Amino acid sequence: MCDKHLHDEMGDDHMSANLETPLRADAFELSAEEKVEKIEADFRNIMETLGLDLTDDSLKGTPKRVAKMFVKEIFGGLLPERKPGMSTFENKYNYNQMLVEKDIVVYSTCEHHFLPIVGRAHVGYISKGKVIGLSKMNRIVEYYAKRPQVQERLTMQIVKAMQDALGTDDVACIIDAKHLCVNSRGIKDIESSTVTAEFGGAFKESEQLRKEFISYIGMKTPFNV
Ligand SMILES: Nc1nc2c(ncn2[C@@H]2O[C@H](COP(=O)(O)OP(=O)(O)OP(=O)(O)O)[C@@H](O)[C@H]2O)c(=O)[nH]1
Ligand SMILES: [Zn+2]
DSSP: OOHHHHHHHHTOSSOOGGGSOOOOTTTTSSOHHHHHHHHHHHHHHHHHHTTOOTTSTTTTTHHHHHHHIIIIIITGGGSGGGSOOOOEEEOTTOOOSEEEEEEEEEEEEETTTOOEEEEEEEEEEEOSSEEEOHHHHHHHHHHHHSSEEOHHHHHHHHHHHHHHHHTOSOEEEEEEEEEHHHHTSTTOOTTOOEEEEEEOTHHHHOHHHHHHHHHHHOOOOOOOO
16 A cells, blocks of 8 residues: 555554555455455355355355455444544643543454454543544544454554544553453463553653553453453
8 A cells, every 4th residue: 555545544644654554555446345245255155165055044144244244344444434533622621631531342353363352442641732522532442443453553553543633642542452362262361361552742751641541540351251
């Protein structure tokens, strides 16, 4: 994907390239409907290769169902038009403490195994003149979660989007999530979860601010899965 396109997609002109979800230059040449049709055929092929009987009543709708779910639901955040509007307002009341949106539910998909990542994100910022609609923080988490992901990139993409919307570097995000590729297969460690953190601006500089942020979120265990 060319730099221009990457920047358009992220709405950002100083993003370092390695923050981007790896997409090909022709990623948006097919329409969503065309992608559903193609994936339906691909998934039918996978099921047939596994020896499944696609005439079975319960299985026959699965290829279409999976295709729709991939394109429109669990990977819907690959579509740039799904990026939420990040409404901001003037900080007229001069609220100058930290604001934390905590326990934002995260459902994402591990890009190595295409298995679920389930957990919570906590997002905080300190206003430099703009405040953001609360729900927009939940929405931006959802948008980037709805892609094939690694948790590190997801955490950083959320912080970058918030920094761009708010015009400040003073943004933090912590995600605590379970990866079913670790919990349900492979090493099968049902207890472990993964914590990632990205601290920008004042959060990076001040241990006191990081501690305050962490004290507000009072880390909980991610969902039992
Ligand atoms: N850094 C990082 N790794 C992840 C994430 N999600 C899954 N992984 C890891 O990606 C790795 C892929 O390793 P491979 O050795 O190629 O895959 P594998 O043979 O299925 O490995 P096992 O999971 O150990 O059975 C695994 O160690 C996963 O735990 C993530 O969000 N971030
Ligand atoms: Zn995985």
